[in-house]
Amino acid sequence: MARIPDRNGVLGPVVFLLLIAIVTMVLGPPEVRAAAPDLSLHMVGEAPQFDGTTPILVAGIWHEIDVNLTAAPAQNVTLQALLPGGTPIGPANTYAWDFNPVTGSWTDSLYNAFIRADLSYGSGSLVVFVVGVDADATVGIWTLTASVGGTTAASETIEVQGAQVSYGLSTPDFTFRVDPFTSAQASSQTGNVYVRTINQGNVPLGMLVSFDTLQSAFSVVNPSNVAHLGSDARYFLALSLGPLPPQVITVTARTNVTPLYVVPSAGASRIVAVVQQPFAITVEVGHSGYAIQTIGNVVFQTLATVKATYASLTTWQVYLTGAQNVTLDVAATGVRLKGVFSGTQALAFPAPLTLAPTAELPLTVQIEVPNAGAGSVTFTIHLLGTGDTEVFTTQVAVIGGPDTSGAATATVLWIAGAALAASVFGLISLNTVRHRKKLRNAAMEKSVKKGYHARRQERARNRNRRHYKGGKGNARSKGAGQGQRGTTPAKGARP
């Protein structure tokens, strides 16, 4: 018998690899397995949507339905969408679409309306129908079935939902500030201020932002023209502005949102909604921190509030721009106006000023703060061309002042201390009165017990004692007084 060399050594690995292949085919994930026909769907440009694990098809919106076959079809591929039990048969419950691989044609055999032949395609074993159901189709659980040559290849349960267009827009206070007569680039990203758009519906939305003025100056940073399903996007605004005179420009921006991939109506008249939401943007062309005031064609810039240190000089600049000349008057309240200067030249009020629309006239205001407390400086501008007059005010917030807080505290504490001291002395007095009373009571008790002679002798002893003490004691002492009560003062007893 002929021996087959290394037979076992060759067949062992082969059998092993075969077993691995079989196990992989049987137990492995579907995408690894040799593909069985299946169905999947999603809106054009969107990820598949599910209600739990059930695929969602939104009525009135074009969808891609992918039919994955095991091989390129040689016969007609038919895709059907049915609401089980739906009657009478119509757009509310029944659809059928066909692909002829021989002719490459795509048809809606029932209504000739709900298929996009221009977007549908076949690629080997993959057949992609771009189809939709009418916006008024009955919502619920439908069955989607793909068949090849009349034989069912794949089936899927799907949920048909009504379209819901839902768009939310959040807009903060957009304020851009740029210096006058200077080209500027600014972005709301600096302050983390953004437009926020939220698509809360089940329809993809086209989005466009427009501006009623400065259209070429504004742009949306990293814009997206589509608000995808469930998207929550934030967009910053950028401003690129050429030199401009001082002014405040109010811009109205609008977001225009349109449902995308809408299936045209097959029946009656239809009205489709578009959402438009405006929001405001302010562009301040002026110096940082300055209030920009306008009177006619003249712009005046001053600080809304100046912080001035008590008992010191404070200066700031104001600016005038305009197409006509003016007179300026400046007055101060609560602070002392030291002067207003054009360069080094002090102005005498009312000061005639020559303005230009293309350049700023800077003036220096100098004040002194002699008193604590707020003050103000008013600027009265009279337009020589039109005769208009306007008054603008800068508030002066005074920092510091005479150190009165310590004195006030001390005063309060002195009063408190004095009150406490008075209480202490009051207690002393009360104590003394009590002692006197005790003494008097003791003396009275003694006098009650004594007879007439004894009292006379007592008085005599007292007189003698007074005479004895008179030369070296103070007869006005309380003890002496007490002893003298009810008696005639002895001669020489008083100083």
Add this chain to the structure above:
Amino acid sequence: MSDFVSVPLRRSLVAGFVFFAMVMSLGQALAGDSSSQSGSVGATVTANAPQITNFDMKDTSGSPATIIGTQIVVLTTYTFNFRVNAPNGWADITHVYARIWHDGGNDVTDYAGQTTGANYKASLAATYSSASAPAVTDFSAVDGNIQYVQGSSSVTAVVAGQTYDFVLAFQDHAQMRAAKTPTSLSTTQYNNANSWNAEIEATDISSNDVFQHQQTGTNDYFEFGVATYTSVTFTGPWTATTTIAPGGNSNTNAVTITRISNFEFQLYAYFSTDLIKQGDATKTIPVSGNVLIRQTGDMGGDGTFTGTGSGNKVYVLGSVTPTYHTMDASADSGTVSVTFNIAVPLGTSAGTYQGTVVFTVQQKTPLP
């Protein structure tokens, strides 16, 4: 004078003067330092009252920044950040509140005084009874339209059983009242009318009731704004309920429009196009005289379109005057049902006609 009288007198005098001198010395010492301290304001009644420190509110970006003096955005997560110290132990604590409220145009309006509705105030609240320590699960949203985001919240022990750092996350619902950016923060009071204010409150079993209104560090009273927000949701297109013969008219189906606005607003509609025949754009049904909105919302009657374009609006909520529809005080959203009526002129070519209507939620500007 007897010693019985003079000795107490002298002692009293000496004691009085010494006491007087001590009081005066104390007064002088204190008066020498005129700096002021500002911190918690409240009705602390014992020495061991809870203390609230490290108060701030922040966004939840990669590098969280304070929101004081800024505008926050609804449906976005922010945090209360603060520390509570319970000197007698956490078992003494009875409540912790983190609150926000719109001042309604008056800076002295406190949380309790804001009674407009759930879109004007809200709180995260925790109640304790002899608890050994706090936890994020203790808190819930009360009074207003905020969501407590427990998953983004934390409570960290600084001294176990006594001192804890709180990070409590929340989101404003969509109709929480818009407010512009506060521009004039103050260390002495809430200082921006029509802004949102914030505070932390802690109470204990000894009836101590402690508040913190000021951001730690700046000592500014905590004020912020809320960015405007609008949203419109349609449940579908409008379709004539029957086929319309030339010379006839038909109502469409009613579509419910869900509108959200966190400030007074108008809801209006205009047609950007006439109704155009599908497949033959040369044939149209003019909107003017043929399309109207059936009376609904704030309308006094049916609303007739006099043409296309934004100059031919029909106001569903609010009016052209202009008047504005009041924002909802407490609801998260509102609805209005809109039905169109379409008339088909005699001689109209048979077919399907479609028009585009633009709905706009326009908020009143500027914010106060």
